[in-house]
Amino acid sequence: MTAYRLILILASLLEQFSRTKAFTAARHLGVRNICIPSNHDRPTATTALPAANIATIGKRGSNAAVAGKLFPIIKRFFIGPAKAKEIWSSVVGAIDVADLLLIAFFGWVLPPVSKLIYDRSHRENDSIPVFAARRRHKIVLILSQIAKIAGIVYIVDVLEIILNVIGIKFPREQDISKMCAEALFTLYAAWRLTPYKKYVIKKRVMRKSDQDDATAKAKIKVYDSLFNIAIVVTTVFLLVDELKIPVGRALQSVFALGGVGTLVFSLASQDLASQIINGIALVASNKYDEGDLILLGDGTLGIVRRMGWVYTDLRGTDEVVVKIPNSQLANQRVSNLSRLKISQVKQLLWFAYEDVDKLPTVIENIKTEIGASCPNLITDGSRPFRVIWTDFRDDHLEVSVDCRFRHPPSTDVYWDTRQQVLLAISRAAKKSGVEFSIPNVRVKTSKRESSGEDLHQQYGIEDQATKKSGSDPES
Secondary structure, eight states: OOOHHHHHHHHHHHHHHHHHHHHHHHHHTTOOOOOOTTTTTOOOOTTOOHHHHHHHHHHHHHHHHSSHHHHHHHHHTOOOOHHHHHHHHHHHHOOOOOHHHHHHHIIIIIIHHHHHHHHHTTHHHHHHHHHSSSSSHHHHHHHHHHHHHHHHHHHHHHHHHHHHHHOOOTTTTOHHHHHHHHHHHHHHHHHHHHHHHHHHHHHHHHSSSSSSSSHHHHHHHHHHHHHHHHHHHHHHHHHHTTTTOOOHHHHHHHHHTTTOOOOOOHHHHHHHHHHHHHHHHHHTTTTOOOEEEETTTOOEEEEEEOOOOEEEEETTSOEEEEEEHHHHHHOOOOEGGGOOOOOOEEEEEEEGGGGGGGGGHHHHHHHHHHHHHOTTTTTTSSSOOEEEEEOOOOSSEEEEEEESSSSSSSHHHHHHHHHHHHHHHHHHHHHHHOOOOOOSSSSOOOOHIIIHHHHHHHHHHHOSTTTTEEEETOO
């Protein structure tokens, strides 16, 4: 209590000091009928200022941002016993105990009680799902969340009452409690609508039986992204309207530059808009999905971690995550290795001219060894299986081995199969009594063969040119 009285005395002294400064300012302004006794350094209480001069002082003082305004605001929070009693009476007269009990019941009592009743009524039946998986739990959860939001609004009501009693009043057109309630329930509705929206989209898309799972997932992603944008935009506009945010002057300042401002804004947002459009187009094109292993035209290999509106995250074989702009992905070739069911092993063999008579035997032995070592080899004619003498070179003979297998490329099974093919070729060469030749002349290849085809052979991607050539008599 002593500290509180000291604060009140200090506040009184500061108030007297501010009054003295006000009269001193009035005297400098030319007010002549100020009566100041000789035994005091302050004006008397009976001193009267002309109305015009007082208006002038008030007008000049009102232009200040902080001077003379900070302490009066702080002084309002020095609440005495009478003011505290008035606040208590106002709060008690405004709240209703029944409202508080209802909010407390639905917000904090109903969820645990409902779970307890459900668990006790189904504890002998293990086949019944847990309470969290039931639809009634979701209803109880929604009621609890709405009650908690109502409790927050109730606290805002009480704070508004306290501020009004101590002298801090808001304009009549700004109903703080109503604005807070509308904003909170709008945000809650948008938050609850997001998962329900995705559930409805999934049900509507999956209802069509004329599309595969990959196409359906791509459509779900596109629709989900578009509806997310719509929900965000709608929520922002509703909040601006509910909070009565003045946007007219702000928009005027944004477009005050006219054509120059429009040009700058267009140039700045052009790349972003292009990235977003390409991101939506990639999802809609169904080229790949999150978790797929893809090979890009520039040789980049990795697993898609996340498909965003602007960037796509790709995790390489060295575990480094790279962010690739969607515009770059849209303009290059993409091979989705995860969706391929057939892989290819292709190898070029070089033999010396001295073994030209043994080549037919070598070719037959290679076919036999590969067929015996690789059970997934495709030999039904749907895909080619070739071991062919293909060319005469300057210092060696060239033999091509082309095999297809029923498992995805660039997987552990593929690499094991590729190793078995190489071992089978080695055994066939030893069995035929020939050795591989090392050419002295560098073999020139085309640009396409040295770039794209090498990558496809390296990761076991099937050649599109020979994909449908299984009916070839040489296969």
